[in-house]
Amino acid sequence: MAYEHTSTRQIEFSETDMAGLVHFSNYFRYMEIAERDFFEAVGIDLIHSKPGDVVGWPRVRVDCKFAEPLRFGDHIDIHLAVKNVKDRSIEYQFRIFRRNGLEDRSQVAKGSMTTVLTRLSENGGLQSIDLPPQVLEKIEPAPAKVLARPEDV
Template identity: 25%
Template sequence: MIHQFRLRVYYEDTDLAGIVYYANYLKFIERARSEFVRELGIDQTVLKEQDGLVFAVRRVEADYLSPAKFDDQLDVETAVLSVSGARLVLKQDVKRDETLLFSASVTLIALKEDGRAARLPANIRLVMAE
């Protein structure tokens, strides 16, 4: 399954040349991940309150392929690459129409309130594996 998230590039997302500032791609894919998880029925607030768990980015490997510009309409595609007991790896691509602009592999882990790594709950592993 590939999750789609659409966004528009605002002036605040760009640099002086009107090109999306590189760090903002990380914001774009973060928003898409939040919506992806929400659409899977995972309430991150409840997960924190009831289980004391939060998701944290462990690793990002990113390729900047072509610039996005002010007022572009972009699509962020998110797909699960792998799920293990304690780790979730996602592929996230940012496209303008069919042109791939940015591609990232993002590794997420679950953390307890004290900052230690924890196993992903079985229900989350199951829904992500589907």
């Protein structure tokens, strides 16, 4: 079973502001990118959509603490660790690192996100639903040592 994943990407010009710094909203996009990559790596559809049956993972809580700015061209690692798996939700911890060389990196942000599995009802509302067996069989909470790693790892 899986409990962590790391995605790597390069900062694009369009993700920066007039000062050349990454706009804060993009950190939340990076978290979503890591979540998508994690689901893909474990073989689970992040969104299930067919007429009359739309299932997805809306966010019910997100936060991010920023330590250093990112700039255009920086290479980053986005580390996702599963904090908790409940009947209807998954909580993640994220750490975003700037790569400073082949073996060196520094943590620039730390965040968390809680998502709830929902189905779109006929009236357009969202109804939370239980996580299916295929999710519970593939995703588990990370060991405490993964969640408590030193910030410069």
